[in-house]
Amino acid sequence: MDSSESIESSVELFDNIASTDFLGFSFGASKYNDSIQRAVQRTQKVCGVTCYLRTLRHSSSSSTKVIWLKHDFRFLGGSLGCAEGEKLVLGFEHARKNGLPVVVECRSGGARMQEGTLSLMQMAKVSVAIAALRKAGLPFVAILMDPTYGGVSASYAMQADVRIGFKGARIGFAGPSVILDTMYVLDGVNSVLSTA
Numbered sequence: 001m002d003s004s005e006s007i008e009s010s011v012e013l014f015d016n017i018a019s020t021d022f023l024g025f026s027f028g029a030s031k032y033n034d035s036i037q038r039a040v041q042r043t044q045k046v047c048g049v050t051c052y053l054r055t056l057r058h059s060s061s062s063s064t065k066v067i068w069l070k071h072d073f074r075f076l077g078g079s080l081g082c083a084e085g086e087k088l089v090l091g092f093e094h095a096r097k098n099g100l101p102v103v104v105e106c107r108s109g110g111a112r113m114q115e116g117t118l119s120l121m122q123m124a125k126v127s128v129a130i131a132a133l134r135k136a137g138l139p140f141v142a143i144l145m146d147p148t149y150g151g152v153s154a155s156y157a158m159q160a161d162v163r164i165g166f167k168g169a170r171i172g173f174a175g176p177s178v179i180l181d182t183m184y185v186l187d188g189v190n191s192v193l194s195t196a
């Protein structure tokens with residue numbers, strides 16, 4: 001589905017919505033604001049979710065417009081913070097107002113702990129937007145990639161009309177390797193954990 005051959009056009013929406021350290025959160029010597037800045041440098045994005053208006057080509061030469069929301073795991077483990085929740089909601093609302101289906105590529109460690117309870121509130125906020133889309137009779141497809149964990153799997157990832165899981169994807173509520181990946185962007189965490 002993510003093949004460039006099937007995408008006729010793609011326009012990014014709501015690209016001004018950015019993650020911020022509104023709590024001044026730090027843990028030991030690690031400051032959340034520094035983590036955000038590193039994520040921005042690594043991804044060239046200011047948020048862990050990107051929203052696109054995409055036109056997809058079909059084999060029959062017809063096309064379909066969709067709202068396509070994508071978690072970027074390189075941005076703080078694709079975690080769900082306030083900016084990500086806002087962008088997801090705006091994407092769902094844009095789809096509802098324009099009669100479009102929604103596709104979400106879920107690849108996330110879950111809710112972003114550095115934003116406290118407000119990050120958990122995004123689960124309910126996005127769920128309300130999904131309910132409005134469903135009431136309008138529009139479809140929502142979730143693509144569950146590796147990993148899909150935490151608050152994302154506990155809310156909108158599992159509320160889709162159609163859920164597509166990638167073979168071998170870790171899908172669940174929590175996992176130590178995902179938490180380490182999210183916090184420290186480690187490679188080969190599974191091998192480290194298995195020898196611990």
